[in-house]
Amino acid sequence: MEQSNKSILLVDGMALLFRAFYATAVSNYFMINSKGIPTNGIHGFVKHLFTAIEHFNPSHVVCCWDMGSKTFRTEEFSEYKANRAEAPIELVPQFDLVKDVVDSFDIPNIGLKGYEADDCIGTLAREYSVDHKVIILTGDQDIFQLINQNVSVAIVRKGFGNYDLYNPERLLEEKGITPAQMIDLKALMGDPSDNYPGVKGIGEKTAIKLLLEFGTIEGILDNLSKLTKSQQKKIEDSLEMLHLSHRLARIHCEVPIECSLDQAEYKVNKERALSTFRELEFKGLDRLLG
CATH class of the missing domain: 3.40.50.1010 (5'-nuclease)
Structure with a gap:
């Protein structure tokens, strides 16, 4: 067309x-x-x-x-x-x-x-x-x-x-992620200006690293055993808030x-x-x- x-x-x-x-x-x-x-x-x-x-x-x-x-x-x-x-x-x-x-x-x-x-x-x-x-x-x-x-x-x-x-292209070059992954990024790291916490203790740097490795939040959850013990615990402790944050971010x-x-x-x-x-x-x- x-x-x-x-x-x-x-x-x-x-x-x-x-x-x-x-x-x-x-x-x-x-x-x-x-x-x-x-x-x-x-x-x-x-x-x-x-x-x-x-x-x-x-x-x-x-x-x-x-x-x-x-x-x-x-x-x-x-x-x-x-x-x-x-x-x-x-x-x-x-x-x-x-x-x-x-x-x-x-x-x-x-x-x-x-x-x-x-x-x-x-x-x-x-x-x-x-x-x-x-x-x-x-x-x-x-x-x-x-x-x-x-x-x-x-x-x-x-x-x-x-x-x-x-x-x-600019987004990928600057942030290293795709537009769709922006939702997962916000869900993981939370958004102080919108007042939801995401996963407590996971900031932008770690969230991007995990998304680059596993693609999506589902990918991260399917591979929890590959994460550090500290990351596993943080995500398991905030699982409900992670899913809620994902819905709020979309x-x-x-x-x-x-x-x-x-x-x-x-x-x-x-x-x-x-x-x-x-x-x-x-x-x-x-x-x-x-």
């Missing part, structure tokens, strides 16, 4: 919003407008969004969002992400407003209660990448598990327009959401976008619209 010339940019909205908010919040610069609404996170988000669109030149753009903190993962493990602090008061009003802003650019907002943005991104990436190239814009390496020959991940670095682009790619390519086609209405900038009292973003 001939490769399509379409390319879809899937944006992890919350990752960009949080990054933009905290970049200026450290100096208490919240950009409170004349209506008393803080807009620093949205301003930075918009800058990130249009900078990425200019850089990657996609034909289609979709923005995915978390829809509250309760998901199927918190139902399975109540401690999941329980270490996260409440959102700062200046960020709270920006959660809904940023979606209105994205909507004014005619870019679809996709999210579903009970699932994380990652799950929506995974579902759409799987669907679109059958025939098209997909780039996922995020700050989160958890998404590496979605990489394939048609799906690459752009990790946003400090500043604007700085991206680390990962495809299967991005769910069958979320019941829909977003046709027609809906996602990137064709921003410049006048409508400029009107949004005026309403929010944004300065210096007009040039990003080209």
